[in-house]
Amino acid sequence: MLYDLLLLGGTVIDGSGAPRMRADVGIIDGRIAAVGDLSAAQAQRSLDVAGLIVAPGFIDSHAHDDFAVLETPAMAFKALQGVTTVVNGNCGLSLAPLVTQAAVPPPLNLLGDAYRYPTFAAYRAAIEAADPAVNVVAMVGHSTLRVRHMGTLDRAATADEIEAMRADFAQALHEGAIGLSTGTFYPPAAAASEAEIIAVAAPMRECGGVYATHMRDEGDRIVPAIEESLRIGAALEAPVIISHHKLVGQANHGRSVETLALLSQAAQHQDLCLDCYPYAASSTMLRPERIALCDRIMITWSAPHPEVSGRDLHDIAGEWGCTAHEAAVRLQPGGAVYFIMSEDDVQRILAFPDTMVGSDGLSKDARPHPRLWGTFPRVLGHYARDVGLFSLETAVHKMSGLTALKFGLTDRGAVRAGAVADLAIFDAASVASPATFESPAEPPIGMRHVLLGGRLTVENGTLTGARGGRYLASSLVVTSAG
Numbered sequence: 189m190l191y192d193l194l195l196l197g198g199t200v201i202d203g204s205g206a207p208r209m210r211a212d213v214g215i216i217d218g219r220i221a222a223v224g225d226l227s228a229a230q231a232q233r234s235l236d237v238a239g240l241i242v243a244p245g246f247i248d249s250h251a252h253d254d255f256a257v258l259e260t261p262a263m264a265f266k267a268l269q270g271v272t273t274v275v276n277g278n279c280g281l282s283l284a285p286l287v288t289q290a291a292v293p294p295p296l297n298l299l300g301d302a303y304r305y306p307t308f309a310a311y312r313a314a315i316e317a318a319d320p321a322v323n324v325v326a327m328v329g330h331s332t333l334r335v336r337h338m339g340t341l342d343r344a345a346t347a348d349e350i351e352a353m354r355a356d357f358a359q360a361l362h363e364g365a366i367g368l369s370t371g372t373f374y375p376p377a378a379a380a381s382e383a384e385i386i387a388v389a390a391p392m393r394e395c396g397g398v399y400a401t402h403m404r405d406e407g408d409r410i411v412p413a414i415e416e417s418l419r420i421g422a423a424l425e426a427p428v429i430i431s432h433h434k435l436v437g438q439a440n441h442g443r444s445v446e447t448l449a450l451l452s453q454a455a456q457h458q459d460l461c462l463d464c465y466p467y468a469a470s471s472t473m474l475r476p477e478r479i480a481l482c483d484r485i486m487i488t489w490s491a492p493h494p495e496v497s498g499r500d501l502h503d504i505a506g507e508w509g510c511t512a513h514e515a516a517v518r519l520q521p522g523g524a525v526y527f528i529m530s531e532d533d534v535q536r537i538l539a540f541p542d543t544m545v546g547s548d549g550l551s552k553d554a555r556p557h558p559r560l561w562g563t564f565p566r567v568l569g570h571y572a573r574d575v576g577l578f579s580l581e582t583a584v585h586k587m588s589g590l591t592a593l594k595f596g597l598t599d600r601g602a603v604r605a606g607a608v609a610d611l612a613i614f615d616a617a618s619v620a621s622p623a624t625f626e627s628p629a630e631p632p633i634g635m636r637h638v639l640l641g642g643r644l645t646v647e648n649g650t651l652t653g654a655r656g657g658r659y660l661a662s663s664l665v666v667t668s669a670g
């Protein structure tokens with residue numbers, strides 16, 4: 189047997205949660221051909237990975253890289269973390285299907301402003317043409333469908349509009365979309381009823397797919413919001429993914445005890461999971477009404493005032509001689525980081541068995557939340573190694589095997605013979621993210637090599653220029669198109 193590439197002397201953490209083991213990995217034609225003692229094997233090339241962990245390439249369960257994979261296909265901020273696949277189309281926002289020359293309403297502008305894909309197939313073709321350094325799967329965003337079919341958004345959809353959205357969604361499933369996401373927290377979909385969402389998502393009853401939701405409320409009314417999400421999933425007979433689960437506002441800190449108990453209970457009779465990013469601050473569009481809930485707000489971008497990016501809203505208000513609320517209105521449109529959660533909740537949610545790691549990173553921001561560059565090394569280095577929140581094996585599982593299972597990504601998220609050779613190879617002792625709120629665009633340390641389909645996209649911590657990411661099919665979606 190002649191291998192294309194041999195990874196020699198490493199310690200394999202296979203993504204299943206199983207304990208690590210000393211093993212070499214042999215790769216042929218982009219797939220893992222053998223895992224074990226291959227010290228006597230022949231190969232075109234061998235890489236000494238002694239002292240390093242060989243893990244499945246990480247799957248970012250919650251990405252907003254819809255436009256980024258087209259515009260910045262090198263995807264440095266993800267590839268350097270060991271991410272080999274991103275799940276796009278979260279929070280009700282997807283680039284397709286929507287064509288508009290007009291400015292899109294927030295938060296659709298968080299993705300970018302190039303809404304030019306009339307079908308999901310057109311978006312998928314653009315990904316293949318861009319040849320990004322990560323694989324991509326994507327959901328269709330319910331808010332994107334609303335913008336496409338409704339003139340005004342502050343109302344329920346009519347029967348005709350629901351039918352048009354449903355038809356678009358059915359077509360997208362046939363063209364490779366892996367489900368529907370909603371963002372009823374945000375203005376474009378806040379007026380959508382539970383019945384509207386179930387009707388638009390109805391094609392999932394036949395074709396499968398996942399239902400992911402940025403819920404209506406992550407604060408005082410989080411329990412009714414979770415209950416609604418579970419009812420929608422049950423009505424669709426679809427797996428539910430609670431996006432970036434968190435409790436916002438001091439009055440709700442600690443309530444993850446209650447929400448996780450509710451979700452554990454529901455998981456006994458319905459398929460569900462959560463995603464979570466490893467920080468106690470959130471980031472999204474600038475919303476003046478959130479000010480009262482936060483300990484601190486940092487502006488990430490502002491169209492009329494780009495010079496304030498990275499600054500504290502209250503400092504800006506002080507200089508301008510106005511209230512923080514007035515300053516937030518004057519900075520629109522813009523984005524912000526909200527210091528709005530408790531660390532105890534973040535840790536409890538991350539440690540929950542059905543929680544996947546997802547970055548929720550926004551690459552377009554002038555001063556992004558550090559989760560964009562740091563999510564995966566921070567979970568490995570800070571939470572698993574330094575805090576001891578869970579084992580390294582569990583951390584890897586939450587960013588690979590569990591995620592592949594929940595999104596139906598067959599032959600990914602595992603280090604085993606037959607799986608695709610998407611791999612992240614890192615030093616467990618030093619892996620970390622130096623990215624901070626003040627200086628967020630810092631590449632990770634300790635992430636040594638990354639392989640995508642058997643090719644090194646990162647070698648010795650540096651992008652090689654190799655890309656080759658593809659749009660992946662999900663085994664959860666079954667259509668006549670295959």
Ligand SMILES: [Zn+2]
Binds near residue numbers: 278279402431432
């Ligand atoms: Zn969201």
